Amino acid sequence: MKVRSGEVELAVRVRGTSGPVVVLVHGYPDTQAVWDRVAALLEEDFRVVTYDVRGAGESTAPSTEDGYRLEHLARDLFAVIDAVSPDEPVHLVGHDWGSVQSWEAVTTPGARIATFTSISGPCLDHMGHWSRRGLSVAHVRQFLRSWYIGAFHLPVLPALFWRLYLAPRWGDFLRRLEGVRATPAPTLASDAVRGISLYRANIRQVMRAPRHRVAPMPVQVVQPTRDHYVRTEPLPLERWVPRLRRRRITAGHWAPLSHPAPLARMISEFVEDSAPPRELAVITGGGSGIGRATALAFAGAGARVVVSDVDLPGAEETARLAGGHAYQVDVRSEEAVRAWARQVADEHGVPDVVVNNAGIAHAGSFLSTTTQQWQRVLDVNLWGVVHGCRAFGELMVERGEGGHIVNLSSVAAYLPSKILSAYATSKAAVFMLSECLRAELEPHAIGVTAVCPGIVATNITATATFSGVSADEERRKQDRASRIYARRGFGPEGVAAEIVRAVRRNRPVVPVTVEAKAARLAGRVAPGLLRAFARLDPS
Template identity: 85%
Template sequence: MNVRSGEVDLAVQVRGTSGPTVVLVHGYPDTHTVWDRVAAILEKDFRVVTYDVRGAGESTPPSTEDGYRLEHLARDLFAVIDAVSPDEPVHLVGHDWGSIQSWEAVTEPGARIATFTSISGPCLDHMGHWSRQRLSIAHLRQFLGSWYIGTFHLPVLAPLFWRLYLGPRWGGVLRRMEGVRTTPAPTITRDAVRGIALYRANIRRVMRAPRHRHAPMPVQVIQPTRDRFIQTGPLDLERWVPSLRRRRIVAGHWAPLSHPEPLARMISEFITDSAPPRELVVITGGGSGIGRATAVAFAETGAKVVVSDVDFTAAKATAEMIDGHAYEVDVRDEAAVRAWARQVADEHGVPDVVVNNAGIGHSGSFLSTSTEQWQRVLDVNLWGVVHGCRAFGELMVERGEGGHIVNLSSAAAYTPSKILSAYATSKAAVFMLSDCLRAELAPHAIGVSAICPGLVNTNITATTTFSGVSAEEQSRKQARASRLYARRGFGPEGVAREIVRAVRRNRPVVPVTAEAKAARLASRAAPGLLRAFAKLDVG
């Protein structure tokens, strides 16, 4: 169908016949076909509307460059909404320049828009206000990413470049940049040359005198993590949008082409429930000590917390403290951990943060530590972390929204000791695993942190086993260790605070206590000193 808006005719396409109406607005230099794969998924539950913006595809162009100003583009959108949904508000989704012009519409008083999802296209007025803030690295990155805007203002070269070089090669450009194989619209060169007017008619005018533009409806901003051109993270959108949801998608700029499934899911979820979701945090070994303190710390930030422990009674007690959820899981059992991860995903969703905390202590010389004792320590401290990273990491990668994994290592990972060979080896393995995993998962926007506490007053000292001693001597050593750690006076709450901070700042290695920080420094600057200290008799 065609919709008349001022001097232009807009080619409009409608898919599906039932459900709320969703209007998808494309960017530059695309046509409505950029939404084809997303629309095919959404039309199962929604009535989906796409259209070619003025001057693109089958829509006619305005007669002058000023005809591409944002107020005319917003008027086109309102004309489409009036034609396809005259009685009910619509749910709006915009990508690139489709998002920029949609911001112009949603910030108009009385706009009949129920929700707005913005992808890789900020409000130019918001950008204008942000550009006037104190210069930062984020400003420099955005300036470098927007290098092409200046070239689009060149009167002859920019159109010539599109006609002679970029237009005929656009399919190959998208393949190299985004990894997608697509056949560009036959009108790509013509549309791209016409669309240069979008930049010339709006960028300097709006950025020179930005307005105060507020969006009253719920707004979802989806930021592709590999977008080379636009980063909306630094923008102070909370200032302009009372009900804001920020989400990430592990994709490049043209996410509608490369990642239609997760994008359609995010759009659908937002339309169904526009309330901001609570962060979901999963913690193993959450029945006591650092695990319980971490559960409390994340709950205090408003997160939804799921804990597991081999002691279900302890896990349940933690969950009751924070209105969380408890499960009984033995992290040594890979099948059990995988089943639990799937259960968590089915019942609560894929977690945003996973804390692999479950661990046990063991002390004794290498020669006095039996194979069975070595196996027990490695099964819990190392394999438990491996199982957790794999089971939940796969879910995070599949979801495509990033996340964070926290692995509990120890200062013992880089502090040699002749009485902690098994324990230190397990924690050193976790330390290196975390670094390797951080590199592997970085392209998926999943951070990994290794937390390295020193002496922390938890019940691990009361359950630590010792090699080559009688039951009576083991009890004596456990009591002595508990008294030492208690005198140190550093509780698990301090570790929990560092864990939350590590997630927020995406820190790779976090020594927690003073002795852990000192040992970390010594391990890098004077490792021979630590080796000499390890030879001393410490009882």
């Protein structure tokens, strides 16, 4: 269908026959075809509307450069809304310049827009205010990403570059830099040259005198983590968007082409429930100690919490205190952990944070530690972490919104001791697993942290096992260790606080307690001291 807006005629397509109306606005130098894969996934539940913006595709172009100003683009959008949904507000989604012009619309008083999802396209007024806050690293990085904006203001050369060089190679450009396969529109060269006016008619004018633009409706800002051109994280959007949801997608700039499924899911979820989602944190070994403290810390930060433990009553008590959910899981079993991960995803969603905390303590010389004791320590401390990382990591990657995995290692990972061969080996393996996994999952925006506590007063000492001793001697050693750890006076709450902080800052390694930090430093500058310490007899 065609919709008239001032001097231009817009080519509009409507898909689906029922449900809320979702309007998708494309960017530069695209046409509405950029939304085809997303629209195909949405049209079963929504009426999906796309259109070629003025000067692109089958829509006509304004007669002057001034015709590309934001107020004209917003007027086009309002004309489309009036034509396709004259009685009900619409749900708006914009990408790139489609998002930039949509910000103009959603910050216009009285706009009939129920929700707005912005992808890789900020409000120019918000950018203008932010750029006046002083020079920072984030400012420099964004200016460097936006180098092409200055180039587009040059005379003649940008048009020649598009016609003679870039337009014939556009499909290869998207394939090499963005990893997407798309057939360029036949009108690409002409559209791209005309679209340069978007930059010339708006950037300097708005940035020079930014207005105070407030979006009253719920707004979802989706940031592709591999976007080479636009980053919205530094913008203090809360100043102008009181009902803001920020989300990430592990994609490049052209997410509608490369990742239509997760993008369609984000749009659908936001249309159906625009309330800001609460972070979901999953903790193994959550029945006591560091696991319980971590669950309470995340709950205190506003997260939903799911805990597991072999001790179900302990896990249930943690869940009661944290307002969460408890499950009985033996992390030694890959099948059990995978089944639990699927259950968590089905009942609560894919977690944003996974803390692989379940662990046991064992002490004794290497020669006195039996194969069965070695197997038990490795099954819980190492394989339990492996199972958790794999089961939940796969779900996180498939979801495509990033996340964070925390693995509980120990100061023993880099502080050798002649009586901790099995325990230290298991924790050192967790330490290196975390480093390797961090490198592997970084392209998916999933951070991985190895947390290395030192002496922490938890009940792990009361359940520790010892090699080559009688039951009475083992109880004596457990009691002695518990007294020493209690006198140290560092509780699990301190570790939990460091875990939450590590997730927020995406830190790779976090030594906790003074002794853990000192051992980490000594291992780098004076490893001989640690080897001498390893020979000491703590008994």
